Amino acid sequence: MTGRLITFEGGDGAGKSTQTARLADYLADLGVEVVCTREPGGTAEAEAIRLLLVSGDRGWDPLTEAMLHFAARREHVEKRIRPALASGKWVVSDRFYDSTVAYQCYGQGVAPEDEAVLRRLAIGDLQPDLTLLLDIPVAVGRERALARQKSRYEAMNDDLHLRVRTGFLEIARREPERLAVIDAAQDPDSVARAVQTVVAGRFGLS
Numbered sequence: 001m002t003g004r005l006i007t008f009e010g011g012d013g014a015g016k017s018t019q020t021a022r023l024a025d026y027l028a029d030l031g032v033e034v035v036c037t038r039e040p041g042g043t044a045e046a047e048a049i050r051l052l053l054v055s056g057d058r059g060w061d062p063l064t065e066a067m068l069h070f071a072a073r074r075e076h077v078e079k080r081i082r083p084a085l086a087s088g089k090w091v092v093s094d095r096f097y098d099s100t101v102a103y104q105c106y107g108q109g110v111a112p113e114d115e116a117v118l119r120r121l122a123i124g125d126l127q128p129d130l131t132l133l134l135d136i137p138v139a140v141g142r143e144r145a146l147a148r149q150k151s152r153y154e155a156m157n158d159d160l161h162l163r164v165r166t167g168f169l170e171i172a173r174r175e176p177e178r179l180a181v182i183d184a185a186q187d188p189d190s191v192a193r194a195v196q197t198v199v200a201g202r203f204g205l206s
Contacts, residue, residue: 002088003084003085003086003087003088003089003090003091004085004090004091004129004130004203005081005085005090005091005093005096005126005127005128005129005130006023006090006091006092006093006128006129006130006131006132006199007092007093007094007095007096007098007128007130007131007132008020008023008092008093008094008095008131008132008134009095009096009098009099009102009131009132009133009134009168009171009179010133010134010135010136010141010168010184011135011136011138011141011161011164011165011168012141012142012144012145012151012153012161013136013140013141013142013143013144013145013146014134014135014136014141014184015134015136015144015184015188015191016094016095016134017038017094018188019132019134019188019191019192019195020036020038020092020093020094021036022188022192022195023092023132023192023195023196023199024036024092026192026196026199027090027092027199027205030205032090033087033088033089033090034089034090034091034092035080035081035084035089035090035091035092036092037076037080037081037091037092037093037094038093038094038095039069039072039073039076039093039094039095039096039099040053040054040068040069040072040073040076040095041072041076042072042075042076042080042081042093043075043076043079043080045072045075045079046072046073046075046076049068049071049072049075050072052068053065053068053069053072054151054153055151062104062108062109062110063104063110063114065104065108066100066104066105066110066114066115066118067118069099069100069104070100070118070119070121070122070123071122073096073097073100073122073123074122074123077122077123077126081093081126082126093128096128096131097119097123097127098131098133098168098171098179100115100118100119101115101167101171102164102165102167102168102171103153103164103167105167106163106164106166106167106170107156107160107161107163107164107167108160127178128178129178129202129203130178130180130198130199130202130203131175131178131179131180132179132180132182132195132198132199133168133169133171133172133179133180133181133182134182134184134191135165135168135169135181135182135183135184136183136184136185137165137185138158138161138162138165139158140185141161141184142158142161169181180198180202182194182195182198
């Protein structure tokens with residue numbers, strides 16, 4: 001079976017980690033070999049960069065922050081994602097490059113052309129076969145996210161998170177063939193069923 005790359009995107013509190021794991025279980029039950037992963041992270045080197053990005057109160061320059069994300073992504077892609085795809089496995093990732101566009105470009109003002117250069121250098125023309133955007137109103141997502149231990153991103157202000165949501169929805173508007181928008185304000189079981197319906201329809205699973 002040909003390897004596939006499926007990514008989850010969305011703002012804080014949308015349930016990406018939960019739905020990434022549930023989709024991986026669903027695919028495994030269908031006999032698909034699955035690699036379940038996350039960004040930033042996925043390899044020891046990328047996880048080390050993740051600690052720099054999500055912990056503490058560091059005030060990174062936005063372009064520096066984007067570069068760090070792509071440094072982690074390069075390690076992730078070269079050491080985990082590409083080998084898995086080449087062996088026919090399906091990769092399900094909690095976040096990928098759309099998060100950099102939403103957070104660093106829309107949220108923090110990095111120029112889209114700079115992000116495009118970094119993406120080309122880091123991962124070439126690799127893109128997901130399907131991206132599931134778990135969309136949730138900022139207030140609802142923030143309430144969920146703040147109920148747990150806050151990361152550096154979750155501690156950022158509401159205005160940034162509103163820009164991030166706008167960014168994700170704009171990406172989905174531009175690339176409807178790749179992105180499917182799912183209402184993440186539903187309960188987790190309903191979201192999982194919606195995800196499975198989209199994935200089954202896109203890839204002819206039953």
